[in-house]
Every structure is written in structure tokens, then in C-alpha cells.
Amino acid sequence: MITLQNVSRWYGQVIGLNDVNCTIGPGLTALLGQNGAGKSTLMRLVTGQIKPTTGELKVFGMEPFANPEVYRRLGYCPEIDNFYEHYSGRDFVRFLARLDGMSASEAKIRTEEVIAMVGMSDRANRKIQGYSKGMRQRIKLAQAMLHNPDIILLDEPLNGLDPVGRREFIDVLGGLAAGGKCIVVSSHILFEVEQMTRSILLLHRGRLLATGDLRDIRDLIDKHPHKIRIETDNPRRAAELLAPLPNVVSMSFDRKGDALQLEVRDPNSFYDSLSGIVLEKQLEIRSFSSPDNNLESVFKYLVEA
Known part of the structure; x- marks a missing residue:
């Protein structure tokens, strides 16, 4: 039309x-x-x-x-x-x-x-x-x-x-x-x-x-590492459990000490693995979010590509 x-x-x-x-x-x-x-x-x-x-x-x-x-x-x-x-x-x-x-x-x-x-x-x-x-x-x-x-x-x-x-x-x-x-x-x-x-x-x-x-x-976007923030009462244990995953590129602790910041490839695969670890290891997570999951990030990656 x-x-x-x-x-x-x-x-x-x-x-x-x-x-x-x-x-x-x-x-x-x-x-x-x-x-x-x-x-x-x-x-x-x-x-x-x-x-x-x-x-x-x-x-x-x-x-x-x-x-x-x-x-x-x-x-x-x-x-x-x-x-x-x-x-x-x-x-x-x-x-x-x-x-x-x-x-x-x-x-x-x-x-x-x-x-x-x-x-x-x-x-x-x-x-x-x-x-x-x-x-x-x-x-x-x-x-x-x-x-x-x-x-x-x-x-x-x-x-x-x-x-x-x-x-x-x-x-x-x-x-x-x-x-x-x-x-x-x-x-x-x-x-x-x-x-x-x-x-x-x-x-x-x-x-x-x-x-x-x-x-x-x-x-x-998925060709670039995604930033993911995980809030938990035990970020060090979360880091120990998540570090071996093959699609985890980097991780660091939040300044307040109650969250873990990660960069991952293939985020859908990571989320699948995360849910399995939460159930199997009884890892308590209050919330998780991705600041890259928005239009601004789409533009950023496309413009810089």
C-alpha cells in the first residue's frame, strides 16, 4: 500500500x-x-x-x-x-x-x-x-x-x-x-x-x-553481550553458581553488595540455565533485569556496529 x-x-x-x-x-x-x-x-x-x-x-x-x-x-x-x-x-x-x-x-x-x-x-x-x-x-x-x-x-x-x-x-x-x-x-x-x-x-x-x-x-543485539542485573541476598554464591556457564562473559558485584552484574551472550540460553540453577540449587533471587532490553540499546548497537 x-x-x-x-x-x-x-x-x-x-x-x-x-x-x-x-x-x-x-x-x-x-x-x-x-x-x-x-x-x-x-x-x-x-x-x-x-x-x-x-x-x-x-x-x-x-x-x-x-x-x-x-x-x-x-x-x-x-x-x-x-x-x-x-x-x-x-x-x-x-x-x-x-x-x-x-x-x-x-x-x-x-x-x-x-x-x-x-x-x-x-x-x-x-x-x-x-x-x-x-x-x-x-x-x-x-x-x-x-x-x-x-x-x-x-x-x-x-x-x-x-x-x-x-x-x-x-x-x-x-x-x-x-x-x-x-x-x-x-x-x-x-x-x-x-x-x-x-x-x-x-x-x-x-x-x-x-x-x-x-x-x-x-x-x-544478541550478537553483543547483554548486561543483566541479579538482586539476591547472597551475590557471592550466585557468582559461584553462574560463573561456569559458557555464555557468561564477565561479572561484578554491585557497590551496595546486594546484586550481581553480568554480561552474557545468548541471553535466552542464559535465562534457561538461570531458572534451572534457581530450582536445583535453591538459589534465592529477589529480581533480575536487563538494561539492554530496550529500544535505546537497539539503537546503540546498530549505530556502533
């Missing part, structure tokens, strides 16, 4: 997107990157708000810039709010439905459908100016789905949602993707993306660093 061939976008002397090649089809695709990576630029290009400086961008086989034929099949949920604050959420969505060309009866029916999908039926009569960030995000998604578009683009849609709201929001997106829609979601938080999809595009400073299944991207 979306294809980019050698697409670049410059803002004067600043590079927003640099020679990007990719194809995005039906299903849910996550657009990952830190702030300034080029995610919003890519969104604005696909939605036809700006033109590529160089390269070719096609949506449904057409150039999206100033193209109503493309707009009719796109839904967009921008990161920045721009509401009529004195409207209620229901009135705002219905107003946009009428602008889309729906009759009064069609607009009313469709408004109730999309408001129900985003879990706002019981709060839609409140004025938008009194909405929380999460409620605003839901109404933005509702308006993006009004005209039943084939492609829906959402720029940082989970910002401001509580854990329950995020789970519900992700379920809605998953249902749309399962129905054949092309959903593109930008985010800079890896654990959120892992709950949504395995298909990702990884951007850094305007360049596309990696694309494909998240497990394949993870493999890029």
Missing part, C-alpha cells in the same frame, strides 16, 4: 529523511525511533502534507501530495492536538463526519460506532477542553476511523494513556489490522511496540537502520 524508493526530505540544510527504501503493506507496522529520528517526517510525507525532496513515494500507487483520491482512503491521528475545545467529543466527531460528506443520519450512526470502538461512549458528551490526554487520544483515533480508511497512521498514539487504556487501544488497533487495514504506529518505546506487532521500521537521524520482524532486529 505504501512504497518509498530513495526518498529524502530536507528542511533547508537539515535532513529530515535520508534515502529511505521500504514497503508497508496490510497489518500493523511500528515506526520506531527516538525524537528527531524522522518518524513525523515520514508520516507527513505519506499523508501528503509535504513532498519528498528526492525519490519516489507512492500510496495506493499514487503520489499522495495534494491528492484527494489518496486522502479519501487515509486516516491520520497526529501527535499534536488541534480540537475545537468548546465541542463535546461526540459533536466534534460528528462534525468531521459531516465534513466528510455523510448525511446527518449516517454521521450520527458512524459517530456512535467509532466512539464505541475507542471506549468513549460514556464520556463523549463532555467538552473536549476538560478531557485528559488519554481521552483526547481516543477521540483522535475515533475521527481517524470515521470514513473506514484502508490506511491509518498514528503518531505516538499511546502517549497519555493509562495501562488499561493502552491495552484497550492496542486491542482496537490489532482488530483493525486483522481486518486487513494497514496500520502504521510511530513510537519510541520498545515495550509498547512489542505488545502491538512484530513488524517494525527502525529510524535513526533520518536513516532507515533496520526493517522486518522484531525478532530479527533483536538478533542484532
Whole structure:
């Protein structure tokens, strides 16, 4: 549905997107990157708000810039709010439905459908100016789905949602993707993306660093030692038991003396061995975590590779 061939976008002397090649089809695709990576630029290009400086961008086989034929099949949920604050959420969505060309009866029916999908039926009569960030995000998604578009683009849609709201929001997106829609979601938080999809595009400073299944991207990290922190009342015993494991590269004690810091290769294999040692040797562990298990580390390893 979306294809980019050698697409670049410059803002004067600043590079927003640099020679990007990719194809995005039906299903849910996550657009990952830190702030300034080029995610919003890519969104604005696909939605036809700006033109590529160089390269070719096609949506449904057409150039999206100033193209109503493309707009009719796109839904967009921008990161920045721009509401009529004195409207209620229901009135705002219905107003946009009428602008889309729906009759009064069609607009009313469709408004109730999309408001129900985003879990706002019981709060839609409140004025938008009194909405929380999460409620605003839901109404933005509702308006993006009004005209039943084939492609829906959402720029940082989970910002401001509580854990329950995020789970519900992700379920809605998953249902749309399962129905054949092309959903593109930008985010800079890896654990959120892992709950949504395995298909990702990884951007850094305007360049596309990696694309494909998240497990394949993870493999890029697994070639490097992973840092793991284990909290235990007996870190020295833990060190004695874990040191012989073949995938342990190094270890050290935390300054407070209640934790063990390790570097390991093939972390999945290490976790399997760790669980076996805990059961067999009755090793008591309060918690363990990996500071490398995040998006920032993915970028670090890819950039330094």
C-alpha cells in the first residue's frame, strides 16, 4: 500500500529523511525511533502534507501530495492536538463526519460506532477542553476511523494513556489490522511496540537502520553481550553458581553488595540455565533485569556496529 524508493526530505540544510527504501503493506507496522529520528517526517510525507525532496513515494500507487483520491482512503491521528475545545467529543466527531460528506443520519450512526470502538461512549458528551490526554487520544483515533480508511497512521498514539487504556487501544488497533487495514504506529518505546506487532521500521537521524520482524532486529543485539542485573541476598554464591556457564562473559558485584552484574551472550540460553540453577540449587533471587532490553540499546548497537 505504501512504497518509498530513495526518498529524502530536507528542511533547508537539515535532513529530515535520508534515502529511505521500504514497503508497508496490510497489518500493523511500528515506526520506531527516538525524537528527531524522522518518524513525523515520514508520516507527513505519506499523508501528503509535504513532498519528498528526492525519490519516489507512492500510496495506493499514487503520489499522495495534494491528492484527494489518496486522502479519501487515509486516516491520520497526529501527535499534536488541534480540537475545537468548546465541542463535546461526540459533536466534534460528528462534525468531521459531516465534513466528510455523510448525511446527518449516517454521521450520527458512524459517530456512535467509532466512539464505541475507542471506549468513549460514556464520556463523549463532555467538552473536549476538560478531557485528559488519554481521552483526547481516543477521540483522535475515533475521527481517524470515521470514513473506514484502508490506511491509518498514528503518531505516538499511546502517549497519555493509562495501562488499561493502552491495552484497550492496542486491542482496537490489532482488530483493525486483522481486518486487513494497514496500520502504521510511530513510537519510541520498545515495550509498547512489542505488545502491538512484530513488524517494525527502525529510524535513526533520518536513516532507515533496520526493517522486518522484531525478532530479527533483536538478533542484532544478541550478537553483543547483554548486561543483566541479579538482586539476591547472597551475590557471592550466585557468582559461584553462574560463573561456569559458557555464555557468561564477565561479572561484578554491585557497590551496595546486594546484586550481581553480568554480561552474557545468548541471553535466552542464559535465562534457561538461570531458572534451572534457581530450582536445583535453591538459589534465592529477589529480581533480575536487563538494561539492554530496550529500544535505546537497539539503537546503540546498530549505530556502533
